[in-house]
Each structure stands twice: as structure tokens, then as C-alpha cells.
Amino acid sequence: MIFDTHAHYDDKAFQDDRDSLLASMEENGIGCIVNVCASVGEFGRTVKLTEQYPFIYGAVGVHPDDADKMTEETLDEIRRLSHMKKMIAIGEIGLDYYWHKEETEHQLQQKMFRAQMDIGREEKLPFMIHSRDAAEDTLNIVREYMNGGMYGGIIHCFSYGKEIAREYLKMGLYLGIGGVLTFKNARKLKEVAEIAPLEQIVLETDCPYMSPEPYRGKRNSSLNLIYVAKTLAEIKGITPEEVIAVTEANAKRLLNLK
Numbered sequence: 264m265i266f267d268t269h270a271h272y273d274d275k276a277f278q279d280d281r282d283s284l285l286a287s288m289e290e291n292g293i294g295c296i297v298n299v300c301a302s303v304g305e306f307g308r309t310v311k312l313t314e315q316y317p318f319i320y321g322a323v324g325v326h327p328d329d330a331d332k333m334t335e336e337t338l339d340e341i342r343r344l345s346h347m348k349k350m351i352a353i354g355e356i357g358l359d360y361y362w363h364k365e366e367t368e369h370q371l372q373q374k375m376f377r378a379q380m381d382i383g384r385e386e387k388l389p390f391m392i393h394s395r396d397a398a399e400d401t402l403n404i405v406r407e408y409m410n411g412g413m414y415g416g417i418i419h420c421f422s423y424g425k426e427i428a429r430e431y432l433k434m435g436l437y438l439g440i441g442g443v444l445t446f447k448n449a450r451k452l453k454e455v456a457e458i459a460p461l462e463q464i465v466l467e468t469d470c471p472y473m474s475p476e477p478y479r480g481k482r483n484s485s486l487n488l489i490y491v492a493k494t495l496a497e498i499k500g501i502t503p504e505e506v507i508a509v510t511e512a513n514a515k516r517l518l519n520l521k
Contacts, residue, residue, distance in 0.1 A: 264294025266514040267485040269467035273308035276471035301326040313349040322352035327359040330375040345386045353383040354391025390416035428455045439467040442475035
């Protein structure tokens with residue numbers, strides 16, 4: 264069944280039909296979902312979803328956009344929640360320089376990125392990394408930590424070129440691929456998908472964002488991952504069923520799920 268490794272069902276975009284939508288997942292071939300924390304003060308929403316739905320797991324962490332809101336108490340809360348049985352990764356963490364142009368902002372993001380990677384290493388959990396307009400700094404920090412002993416991870420919504428992809432793949436990491444792969448102008452990502460071993464790719468939505476064709480611009484959900492699987496299958500010259508089976512096995516292996 265399809266494994267969605269990165270979703271945000273706690274988002275207000277789902278407030279009107281969250282329960283009915285999630286109730287429809289199994290019958291539509293969705294086996295597991297990881298709901299990923301992003302904002303300071305909102306971890307409880309993900310915890311609630313993991314408690315309510317057997318097929319939903321959680322990742323706990325803070326998106327780089329919220330780096331300036333983080334405190335030692337925030338880090339303590341991440342560490343505490345990482346002990347919960349269904350919290351299976353640290354994320355989403357990383358660097359985002361798209362909106363944050365000042366060097367002081369970059370330094371703060373890097374500090375909080377490292378602090379959360381430290382928790383991942385301490386708690387023996389894989390990481391889920393967000394990186395936007397920060398290719399070199401993200402790669403350098405990830406390489407530093409992988410050399411120091413980590414438990415693997417996903418480069419979420421991978422958006423860089425083949426050379427950077429190869430560096431992450433050499434480290435044994437996984438590339439998170441979602442709706443952008445289906446876009447007509449996604450030449451760079453299609454090239455990455457072509458050279459990346461299927462055994463190092465996982466499927467993800469980042470819902471409610473990043474809807475694939477033919478729903479680009481509309482609210483995304485795990486139900487749309489079949490379009491990503493079909494596009495990836497075309498690139499790899501295999502069947503969508505094989506893509507679904509291998510990426511599901513990849514996610515379960517990384518996240519220590521039987």
C-alpha cells in the first residue's frame with residue numbers, strides 16, 4: 264500500500280473534512296501516513312492524530328521558519344515527545360533561506376538545525392530535512408552529522424540537482440519525492456528521479472501543499488500519491504505497483520516499522 268512519509272493533516276485546510284478524509288485512506292490504498300510537526304506550540308495536534316488513527320505516525324521537530332521562536336523548552340519538548348511510541352522521526356527540520364536573507368537568520372537556523380539533529384542522534388531516530396535555497400549549508404551540516412553517527416533520514420521535497428542528489432545518496436539517505444515530479448516543467452527533478460535508485464526514494468505529499476497534476480493548485484492529500492507513483496513508474500520503466508511496493512518497504516525500513 265502507499266506510504267505517505269510527509270503530511271500535515273493538522274493543518275487548518277483539513278478542518279472541515281479531516282475525519283471523513285482520513286477514514287477513506289485504507290479503502291483507497293493508503294497504508295501509512297507520517298504527520299510531520301512544523302510549528303512551535305503545535306506539536307499536540309500531531310500527537311492527537313497519532314492517538315486517533317492507527318495508521319498515522321508522527322515526526323516531531325520545528326521548521327526553520329520558526330527558528331526564532333525556539334527556546335530550550337522547545338528542545339526539551341521535542342526530546343520528550345520523541346520518546347512516544349508513534350513518534351518515529353525528528354522533523355521537519357533544516358534550513359530555508361528563501362524568505363530569510365540575513366546572515367544572522369541563517370546562523371540561528373543552523374544552530375537550531377544542529378540542536379534538533381543532536382536530539383535525533385541521542386534518541387536514535389531518523390530525520391526529515393527541509394532545505395530551500397540553502398543547498399550548500401544543508402549538505403555540509405548533514406554530512407557533518409552523518410560522519411558523526413546518525414540513524415538515516417529523508418531529504419524532504421527534494422528540489423536540487425543531480426550532483427547534490429548523488430551526495431545524499433552516497434550517504435545512504437532517502438529522497439522524498441511528491442507532486443512536483445508530475446509537473447511539465449520539473450525537468451531537474453525528473454533527472455534526479457531517473458538516476459536515484461528506487462531503493463532510496465520515498466513518496467510524500469507535503470499535503471495540503473504540492474498537489475500533483477491534474478490537481479496542481481488545489482488542496483493536496485495522500486489520495487493523490489497514485490499520480491506520483493505513476494509518473495515515477497514511467498521514468499523508471501516499471502509498474503506503479505512496483506513503485507508503491509518498493510517505496511513502502513523503504514519507508515518502513517528507515518522508520519523501523521514492521
